[in-house]
Amino acid sequence: xxxxxxxWTLAHPRRVVAFWLALTVAGFIxxxxxxxxxSEDPPAPKGSAAAVNQTFDERFGTGFSAPLIAVAEPPxxxxxxxxxAALERRLRQALPGAHIAARDTFVLAYxxxxxxxxxxxxxxxxxxxDATVAGAPVHLTGRDLLERDDEDPDSSVLIETLVAAAAAxxxxxxxxxxPLALLPLVIAAVAIPSTFVAVALLMLFTDVSxxxxxxxxxxxxxxxxxxxLLIVTRWREERDAGATxxxxxxxxxxxxxxxxxxxxxxxxxxxxxxITLPIAFLRAMGYAGLLIPLVSVAVAxxxxxxxxxxxxxxxxRLRDRRTERAQRHWAKLARAVVRxxxxxxxxxxxxxxxxxxxxxxxxxxxxxxxALGSSPGLAAVExxxxxxxxxxxxxxxxxxxxxxxxxxxxxxxxxxxxxxWQRGGQALTLVVPSADTYSHAGRDTVAAVRERxxxxxxxxxxxxxxxxxxxxxxxxxxxxxxxxxxxLLSYFLLARAFRSLLLPLKAIVLNLASVFAxxxxxxxxxxxxxGLDSAPGSVISWVPVMVFAFLYGLSMDYEVFxxxxxxxxxxxxxxxxxxxxxxxxxxxxxxxxxxLIIFFAFATMGIxxxxxxxxxxxxxxxxxxxxxxxxxxxxxxxxxxxxxxWNWWFPDGARRLLVIRSPARTxxxxxxxRA
Numbered sequence: 001x002x003x004x005x006x007x008w009t010l011a012h013p014r015r016v017v018a019f020w021l022a023l024t025v026a027g028f029i030x031x032x033x034x035x036x037x038x039s040e041d042p043p044a045p046k047g048s049a050a051a052v053n054q055t056f057d058e059r060f061g062t063g064f065s066a067p068l069i070a071v072a073e074p075p076x077x078x079x080x081x082x083x084x085a086a087l088e089r090r091l092r093q094a095l096p097g098a099h100i101a102a103r104d105t106f107v108l109a110y111x112x113x114x115x116x117x118x119x120x121x122x123x124x125x126x127x128x129x130d131a132t133v134a135g136a137p138v139h140l141t142g143r144d145l146l147e148r149d150d151e152d153p154d155s156s157v158l159i160e161t162l163v164a165a166a167a168a169x170x171x172x173x174x175x176x177x178x179p180l181a182l183l184p185l186v187i188a189a190v191a192i193p194s195t196f197v198a199v200a201l202l203m204l205f206t207d208v209s210x211x212x213x214x215x216x217x218x219x220x221x222x223x224x225x226x227x228x229l230l231i232v233t234r235w236r237e238e239r240d241a242g243a244t245x246x247x248x249x250x251x252x253x254x255x256x257x258x259x260x261x262x263x264x265x266x267x268x269x270x271x272x273x274x275i276t277l278p279i280a281f282l283r284a285m286g287y288a289g290l291l292i293p294l295v296s297v298a299v300a301x302x303x304x305x306x307x308x309x310x311x312x313x314x315x316x317r318l319r320d321r322r323t324e325r326a327q328r329h330w331a332k333l334a335r336a337v338v339r340x341x342x343x344x345x346x347x348x349x350x351x352x353x354x355x356x357x358x359x360x361x362x363x364x365x366x367x368x369x370x371a372l373g374s375s376p377g378l379a380a381v382e383x384x385x386x387x388x389x390x391x392x393x394x395x396x397x398x399x400x401x402x403x404x405x406x407x408x409x410x411x412x413x414x415x416x417x418x419x420x421w422q423r424g425g426q427a428l429t430l431v432v433p434s435a436d437t438y439s440h441a442g443r444d445t446v447a448a449v450r451e452r453x454x455x456x457x458x459x460x461x462x463x464x465x466x467x468x469x470x471x472x473x474x475x476x477x478x479x480x481x482x483x484x485x486x487x488l489l490s491y492f493l494l495a496r497a498f499r500s501l502l503l504p505l506k507a508i509v510l511n512l513a514s515v516f517a518x519x520x521x522x523x524x525x526x527x528x529x530x531g532l533d534s535a536p537g538s539v540i541s542w543v544p545v546m547v548f549a550f551l552y553g554l555s556m557d558y559e560v561f562x563x564x565x566x567x568x569x570x571x572x573x574x575x576x577x578x579x580x581x582x583x584x585x586x587x588x589x590x591x592x593x594x595x596l597i598i599f600f601a602f603a604t605m606g607i608x609x610x611x612x613x614x615x616x617x618x619x620x621x622x623x624x625x626x627x628x629x630x631x632x633x634x635x636x637x638x639x640x641x642x643x644x645x646w647n648w649w650f651p652d653g654a655r656r657l658l659v660i661r662s663p664a665r666t667x668x669x670x671x672x673x674r675a
Contacts, residue, residue, distance in 0.1 A: 017303070020190050055396060068091075069381055070139070072134075073136050075134060097115070103417070161221060172229070178318050183228060195291050195296075202288060207281065211616070212289075216291075218601045226263070230590070232308065245312055263557040267292075268294075271290045273548055277545065278475075330584055337633070358521075359523055362520075362544070363537070365438065365469075367438060369438070388434060393465065394428055397458050398457070410445070412445030431449055446469055475542060487512065498567050502643060503640075507556065507560065511552060511556050511631075518623030551624070554624065566579050566580055570648065591632065
């Protein structure tokens with residue numbers, strides 16, 4: 001199939017160039033239309049908490065997610081009734097239509113959803129500016145006030161793409177040392193706008209998140225260059241061996257082309273995790289992401305052969321060096337790993353295990369209040385009513401008093417407030433957890449309150465914490481099954497490619513470990529603040545899923561490319577250790593260069609102002625770096641060397657199941673055919 005496609009493209013170069021030129025122009029025309037149609041925010045998850053919050057909005061005019069809190073710390077035993085009543089009146093005048101309730105040391109205020117948020121905050125500040133309670137000053141706090149000024153700085157995807165392209169060009173110049181380095185960039189320049197044409201068609205059927213803009217431009221840049229890099233490098237090898245330009249293209253398409261085809265398949269398999277999710281906007285991101293490797297593969301298989309035949313030889317005349325020296329360096333590194341394989345394996349496993357342990361403790365969703373900032377008001381709330389007051393759990397029921405009695409018995413609940421707000425025969429109860437509602441302990445309390453409320457007649461739990469919990473449950477409930485199915489599908493494909501039962505298992509285990517380690521890296525940076533002056537304190541809930549969807553295929557691509565060459569060398573020599581050394585020496589420079597290009601593409605996504613894009617970029621760039629430095633440099637050669645002859649265990653039953661002819665039978669069949 002690949003040979004027939006290559007022959008057709010070489011026979012019709014003008015048609016191929018005209019087609020891709022037209023699609024590229026269409027992509028530039030479609031770009032402003034596509035960017036104008038992106039959805040800025042994901043749609044709200046649909047569940048019982050979302051339905052309760054909608055009822056809050058319709059009946060009360062507010063969602064009761066995070067109140068403003070005016071808090072004071074009067075002396076013990078002081079009379080506060082008159083001052084608290086005056087403070088409540090001030091806030092009612094400053095916030096018309098707000099739901100307000102006063103207690104001994106604080107006043108809760110839920111402004112109307114349809115008001116100007118900044119104007120309401122400013123009015124509340126003025127209302128408490130000179131207020132006192134028994135001589136103690138009043139502080140205004142709340143999650144909205146605690147949040148830092150997190151307006152994302154302006155960023156231009158064009159600038160980020162140019163930065164990534166410049167970094168990629170530097171790597172390509174190092175690899176090729178000739179004008180041939182420009183060809184992969186040309187392929188990317190065609191693939192990216194062509195992908196936007198496909199995205200424009202996708203938007204006719206579904207909403208697409210603005211994150212896709214960065215995925216197509218930056219991930220598309222890296223993938224398109226990588227695919228072209230593999231083919232161009234093999235073309236050069238065949239030219240060095242004496243083949244004509246056209247014959248070298250045909251050989252490259254038949255050999256490296258298979259690697260490119262497998263790469264596109266691997267990325268597509270990973271994106272199945274996003275496409276099958278029950279969250280609409282993530283499915284749309286998965287579909288849009290799937291377009292990137294499909295278009296890039298198509299351009300690499302059709303336009304690149306034409307350009308190589310037309311311009312390849314001319315570019316190679318200016319080549320100034322060969323690659324044998326780099327191969328010697330990689331061979332030396334591989335021999336060192338093989339000699340100290342237990343130490344290399346232990347070091348690699350230690351790094352992955354540490355990051356996976358951090359990933360196990362990641363906090364998804366909104367951050368605890370302490371991660372948002374500090375203030376005298378926050379400290380006062382924590383001392384007087386507990387941090388859970390920053391985001392009480394609102395419960396709607398027909399019997400507020402009875403609901404309050406039942407929910408006060410739930411583990412983790414500090415207090416229950418019945419403010420007396422009623423609409424349509426139902427009343428509101430505010431449950432205050434002992435811990436911050438958005439901490440691990442607070443979320444356990446939210447889950448316990450939801451479970452107990454489900455047993456009460458007509459009780460429904462709302463608030464953003466409950467709604468977010470439903471979203472995360474929907475998002476991750478089926479993820480283990482999806483990962484298992486994707487791993488199983490990958491295993492069968494790899495077993496057929498490697499003619500081994502253990503090599504594919506090792507590849508999948510290491511690949512999954514590198515993805516989970518990337519999750520840990522995201523948590524280390526964005527939750528724990530390592531390397532940042534200030535961190536959000538949590539991980540956006542959908543980021544780990546998309547990191548898995550993209551990183552699984554990309555990491556598998558590089559590992560498989562290395563293992564395939566090791567398998568080829570083992571078939572030639574019959575010595576596992578020598579196969580490891582030879583395989584790594586031939587692929588190390590090329591695969592590392594490809595990984596660097598992808599890394600720079602992901603890293604420049606971090607320039608984007610949007611925090612969710614930056615988190616995604618951290619996971620993807622960090623995952624590629626982990627894969628390049630830990631998995632492929634240490635773990636893959638060490639593990640293959642340790643397994644020895646067991647790497648190649650492939651019983652006849654498995655061979656028949658996967659419909660693979662043995663080398664002996666294949667040779668015999670060829671002999672009969674020649675006879």
